[in-house]
Amino acid sequence: MRNYADAEGxxxxxxxxxxxxxxxxxxxxxxxxxxxxRANSRVESPPELEILAQAVEAITTMHMDGFxxxxxxxxxxxxxxxxxxDTSDETLSEAQAxxxxxxxxxxxxxxxxxxxQTVARISRLSVDGVSDSxxxxxxxxxxxxxxxxxxxxxxxxxxxxxxxxxxxxxxxxxxxxxxLLNEEVTVTAVFRSTPAKQVGIIVGDIIVGxxxxxxxxxxxxxxxxxxxxxxxxxxxxxxxxxxxDEPIGFDITRAQVHxxxxxxGVLESNIGYVLLDRVARNAAQEMNSALAELADTRGLxxxxxxxxGGFLDESLMLADLFLKPGSTLASTVQRRxxxxxxxxxxxxxxxxxxxxxxxLPIVILVDRFTASGAEILAGALQDYDRALVLGExxxxxxxxxxxxxLPYSRRLRFTTGxxxxxxGRSLQRARxxxxxxxxxDLDTFPRVNTAQGRSLINGGGIxxxxxxxxDTTTLVxxxxxxxxxxxxxxxxxxxxxxxxxxxxxxxxxxTEDPALTDEEFDGFIAxxxxxxxxxxxxxxxxxxxxxxWRGRITVAQRMDDLGAEADIRMERDPVLSEAVxxxxxSTSQVQLFEAAEAEQxxxxxxTGEL
Numbered sequence: 001m002r003n004y005a006d007a008e009g010x011x012x013x014x015x016x017x018x019x020x021x022x023x024x025x026x027x028x029x030x031x032x033x034x035x036x037x038r039a040n041s042r043v044e045s046p047p048e049l050e051i052l053a054q055a056v057e058a059i060t061t062m063h064m065d066g067f068x069x070x071x072x073x074x075x076x077x078x079x080x081x082x083x084x085x086d087t088s089d090e091t092l093s094e095a096q097a098x099x100x101x102x103x104x105x106x107x108x109x110x111x112x113x114x115x116x117q118t119v120a121r122i123s124r125l126s127v128d129g130v131s132d133s134x135x136x137x138x139x140x141x142x143x144x145x146x147x148x149x150x151x152x153x154x155x156x157x158x159x160x161x162x163x164x165x166x167x168x169x170x171x172x173x174x175x176x177x178x179x180l181l182n183e184e185v186t187v188t189a190v191f192r193s194t195p196a197k198q199v200g201i202i203v204g205d206i207i208v209g210x211x212x213x214x215x216x217x218x219x220x221x222x223x224x225x226x227x228x229x230x231x232x233x234x235x236x237x238x239x240x241x242x243x244x245d246e247p248i249g250f251d252i253t254r255a256q257v258h259x260x261x262x263x264x265g266v267l268e269s270n271i272g273y274v275l276l277d278r279v280a281r282n283a284a285q286e287m288n289s290a291l292a293e294l295a296d297t298r299g300l301x302x303x304x305x306x307x308x309g310g311f312l313d314e315s316l317m318l319a320d321l322f323l324k325p326g327s328t329l330a331s332t333v334q335r336r337x338x339x340x341x342x343x344x345x346x347x348x349x350x351x352x353x354x355x356x357x358x359x360l361p362i363v364i365l366v367d368r369f370t371a372s373g374a375e376i377l378a379g380a381l382q383d384y385d386r387a388l389v390l391g392e393x394x395x396x397x398x399x400x401x402x403x404x405x406l407p408y409s410r411r412l413r414f415t416t417g418x419x420x421x422x423x424g425r426s427l428q429r430a431r432x433x434x435x436x437x438x439x440x441d442l443d444t445f446p447r448v449n450t451a452q453g454r455s456l457i458n459g460g461g462i463x464x465x466x467x468x469x470x471d472t473t474t475l476v477x478x479x480x481x482x483x484x485x486x487x488x489x490x491x492x493x494x495x496x497x498x499x500x501x502x503x504x505x506x507x508x509x510x511t512e513d514p515a516l517t518d519e520e521f522d523g524f525i526a527x528x529x530x531x532x533x534x535x536x537x538x539x540x541x542x543x544x545x546x547x548x549w550r551g552r553i554t555v556a557q558r559m560d561d562l563g564a565e566a567d568i569r570m571e572r573d574p575v576l577s578e579a580v581x582x583x584x585x586s587t588s589q590v591q592l593f594e595a596a597e598a599e600q601x602x603x604x605x606x607t608g609e610l
Contacts, residue, residue: 048136050407052076055143055154058404062416063147064335064344072143077103079142080135147414150435151401155411173228174235175257178207178220181497185215185223187239188500188558194257199250201239203558204504208247209238229254261310262286264294265563271580272297272360273566276318279310279373284317291321291356299361299583299592301566301576305391305470309372312400312419318373319380320351322362327351327384327422330376334400334417344417361592362387363579366462367470371395378462379421385452388582388592389464391575396429396437396461423448429460454593466596468575476542480533487532494531495547498524499554506559514556514564521548 056072081103144152175194178185185207190197208216210226215238218226227235233254238247261280265273272294276283294300309315319329331348364378364387375394381387400417419427425448430438445459457463473481484491502520506513525538525547537543549571556565570577582599586592 047408048139051154051410052139052143054404054406055140055412058402058412059143059147059414062335062402062414063149064415064417065147066335067147072146075146076139076143079138079140079145082138082142149415150431151397151399152414153412154406155413172231172254173224173257174201174237174252174254176201176227178223179496179500180220180493181500184240185218185220186500188496189560191257191259195252195255196250199252201237201250202241204500205239205241207237208240209236209249211236231256258282260286262290263562264290265561265566266294266297267563267567267570267580269580269584270298271583272300273303273563274300275303275562275566276307276374276377278307279312279315279318279377281311281314283310283314284321287318287321288356295357295360297360299363299586300357301363301365301579301583302387303365303576304370304374304378305365305367305575306369307371307374308369309374309376309397312373312376315373315376316349318377320353321356322381322386323351323384324355324358325351325353327380329380330422331420331424332400332417333420359588361583361586361589363583363592364389365575365579366391366394366464367575368392368395370462371397375427375462376419376421379425379427382456382462382465383422383425383448383450385450385454385589385593388466388589388596389462390466390468390579390596391464392467392469393464394462396427396431398427398429398460423450423456423458425456425458426460427462452590452593465593466578466600468578471572471574474542474546476540477546480537480543480546483533483537489528489531489533491528494524494527495550495554498551499558502551502555503558506555512559512561512564514552514559514561514568516548516551516555521551524551 056069056076059067059072060069081100140154144154174196175191176187176196177189177191179188180186181188187196187201187203187205187207190201190203207218207223207227208214210223213226215223215226227237229235231254234251235254236249236251238249240247258281261276261278261283263275263277267273272290274287274290274294276287316329323329327350329349329351331346333344333346335344362381364381366374366378366389370378370391371394375397378387378389378394382389398419399415400419401413402416403411403413406412421427430440432438440459442457442459445457447455448458449455454465483489498516498520502516503514505517505520506515525544528538529535538547549568552568553565556562556568566576570580578599582592582595586595
């Protein structure tokens with residue numbers, strides 16, 4: 001097995017650095033600063049106008065639909081106009097009428113410079129009940145709305161920070177996961193190689209103070225906001241720990257923390273299980289480490305369900321781990337920003353690294369929420385007959401998106417191209433502005449054949465080789481959930497407390513079995529009765545089986561045993577259980593495909609399909 005050394009990782013990243021990455025964190029300014037200066041030569045430039053100016057130039061230069069700057073500035077003005085016209089013409093105030101007059105004059109000129117100046121002038125009008133910030137947001141909304149791009153968005157600074165943390169898994173802090181358990185802010189995970197791990201904070205510690213503040217009655221949000229801070233700064237965290245009479249203080253220096261995207265374990269059947277929850281930074285390196293640990297298993301399940309995607313260079317490097325050097329990983333069709341006229345170009349990306357686990361049979365799980373970079377990974381392995389895909393048709397997000405930094409910590413995300421699998425299958429599924437799929441006739445979709453002769457649908461998203469639906473709740477379970485909502489019982493929190501306490505008991509007993517004792521489960525049920533649920537409902541055998549199943553899952557989670565958790569989930573996860581069944585009956589990828597084809601034939605025969 002190989003590891004990504006820093007130099008090798010850097011070379012790989014450099015190879016893919018030319019991509020206009022979907023969810024990339026940086027992009028060139030395209031000279032928009034000059035545009036902003038030019039557009040505002042006659043008026044003092046407010047910060048929002050500079051944001052709009054750079055957004056306009058970026059879109060006119062790179063968007064796949066080739067918008068003109070005049071069209072975009074007019075859209076911004078229309079956004080302002082729509083905000084003002086929330087009343088009839090007869091009731092317009094003088095300021096509102098002046099605003100609409102300015103809009104109409106600017107639209108007649110159709111000069112981008114005039115349009116930009118008008119936006120700036122309008123922001124200085126005093127409109128009753130409408131703040132400057134509201135006016136600017138209306139202009140921005142008008143600009144974004146004109147793109148008719150459901151994925152286009154202009155992030156505020158707060159939204160941008162939250163987006164970056166979600167997509168990268170990076171934040172500045174000490175490396176803890178905290179949960180409010182039994183009304184106390186409790187440490188439920190300590191990430192590896194982080195300041196919290198290094199100073200000795202452990203799972204089960206209760207945060208009772210931060211710096212000079214008493215945190216005994218804090219929420220998790222209050223604790224997180226206080227503990228996080230700039231890299232290199234210090235924070236004093238006081239914790240209450242079982243066996244100690246007084247709180248323990250830890251003086252910790254904050255650092256950049258990365259939350260892993262790859263989680264893995266081994267099932268009882270010696271099947272390797274990898275859960276990739278997002279395509280974040282370092283996901284390929286994390287997958288590389290997971291494969292080294294799972295190389296001796298009899299098969300591998302890669303779970304991409306509910307994976308929204310992420311960084312596309314990481315998705316390409318993930319696919320690179322499984323395919324042979326020289327293989328095409330994916331291709332893009334995108335606009336050429338340097339062309340004098342509107343032109344597109346096609347670029348493909350090739351595998352460069354040695355193939356890992358070449359003889360290990362692989363099943364990939366997808367569902368309707370699997371999107372973007374996760375679809376690129378699944379599509380590449382499916383096209384090369386390297387993995388059997390089970391589950392539901394994936395989301396179908398196959399657009400190349402660029403996320404650009406704009407002034408004042410804003411970011412613009414918009415579409416600049418489309419992605420295709422190695423066999424040329426489009427990943428993009430047509431949707432309306434509300435993300436609803438457009439009606440389709442699957443019988444009209446073209447197909448492509450793999451090297452082994454398997455026929456794959458080319459119609460937007462990844463179609464599974466064997467379609468399987470996730471399990472649904474039973475009637476009694478739905479009635480339980482309805483009662484939980486009506487009585488406002490914090491079921492999730494109570495399950496988390498149950499799992500935390502039971503996991504601690506299992507550790508004290510020296511056992512690795514994430515089980516629940518009858519006493520622990522009965523105590524949990526009694527607490528739900530105290531919270532307001534009826535004893536009759538909780539005595540139903542179906543309800544008790546469901547709650548015990550969920551409780552066992554939380555115990556496995558708190559014991560950090562993903563393999564055991566997957567084994568428990570498999571009791572009610574038909575997609576995962578079918579993947580394991582097929583792997584147990586196959587010793588090679590070819591046999592795996594044959595087993596899936598036999599299962600499909602059995603189903604077709606049972607339904608009378610020909």
